[in-house]
Amino acid sequence: MRRRPFQEHHEWQSLAALTVVAIGLLVAHHRGRAERDGSRADRAARAVLLPLQESITGMWRWTAHTAGGLARARRLSEENERLRQENAQLEARIIQSQFERLQYREVVKAFGFEPSTSPTEIRATVVGRSPGRFDRQTIDLVSAGGREMRKQDIVLWGKWLVGRVESARGGRARATLLLDPDSGVAAVVQPSTAKGAVMGPDPAGRDPDLLRLVHLERDAPIAVGDKVYTSDVGEVYPKGIPIGSVxxxxxGAGTAEPKTALVKPYADFANLSYVTVMRPGSP
Incomplete structure (x- = not known):
């Protein structure tokens, strides 16, 4: 019996579909096989490479940790060195402060330096001195606590006159000593009350540490051992500050020379370490 065209067409469609399915199954089979083979290769590669990768990762982590530790150790070492230096400086300042306090107590004990709370009195340390013998005689001062010193302030060693501030800036100052050739102080001699002026040493004199008392009356009754104090003439110094002794x-009288006297100052200018700075108007 002759097949109808519709039946033949349907059969060809079925055959084509089966062919496509077969080809698909074949491709899937080969692909699965390839994938299975590849999986075995991958497993073998992983078996070899994974421990190596873990070792490399571990070494990298160890290296990073070690480098970080070395950097931290270096920073700690630098910090320790800085702290050590700061501690050494602090200890040095403490020792210096203790030494200065001991020195100050010795000065108080020996020369009557009494702690002062007066706003017009400033304790100061001598930190420098001019070198010349008959040149300028000055000292450089630093005040305790940085208290301000002023030009014309009076400088004492204990209760004895040392000189006067010639320049100042804050807690630092330079003072002219009585030993300076240009120094001059209005003075009174006790007990005679004779008046004159105490000047710096005579450059041609035999003793550069003796002051000159000049401008005395020819018959002024002064003698060796008399005490010399500041007077209030000129209102530069307060009256009664001890200067020295004749x-x-x-x-003087009966001679061709004017009367003068040599005065030994009470202040030990060779050993000035601490002084008191006082306002000119202070009593």
Whole structure:
């Protein structure tokens, strides 16, 4: 019996479908096989490479940790060194402060330096001195606590006159000593009350540490051992600050020379370490 065209067409469609399915199954089979083979290769590669990868990762982590530790150790070492230096500086300042306190107590004990709370009195340390013998005689001062010193302030060693501030800036100052050739102080001699002026040493004199008492009356009754104090003439210094004692009297009545005297200062200018700075108007 002759097949109808519709039946033949349907059969060809079925055959084509079966062919496509077969080809698909074949491709899937080969692909699965390839994938299974690849999986075995991958497993073998992983078996070899995974421990190596873990080792490399571990070494990298160890290296990073070690480098970080070395950097931290270096920073700690630098910090320790900085702290050590700061501690050494602090210890040095403490020792210096203790030494200065001991020195100050010795000065108080030996020369009557009493702690002062007066706003017009400033304790100061001598930190420098001019070198010349008959040149300028000055000292450099630093005040305790940085208290301000002023030009014309009076400088004492204990209760004895040392000189006067010639320049100042805050807690630092330079003072002219009585030993300076240009120094001059209005003075009174006790007990005679004779008046004169105490000047710096005579450059041509035999003793550069003796002051000159000049401008005395020719018949002024002064003698060796008399005490010399500041007077209030000129209102530069307060009255009554001890300067020194008469060491020698020269000239005067019955001689061609004017009366003068050599005065040994009470202040030990060779050993000035601490001084008191006082306002000119202070009593």
């Amino acid at each position: 060491e020698e009297v020269i000239g």
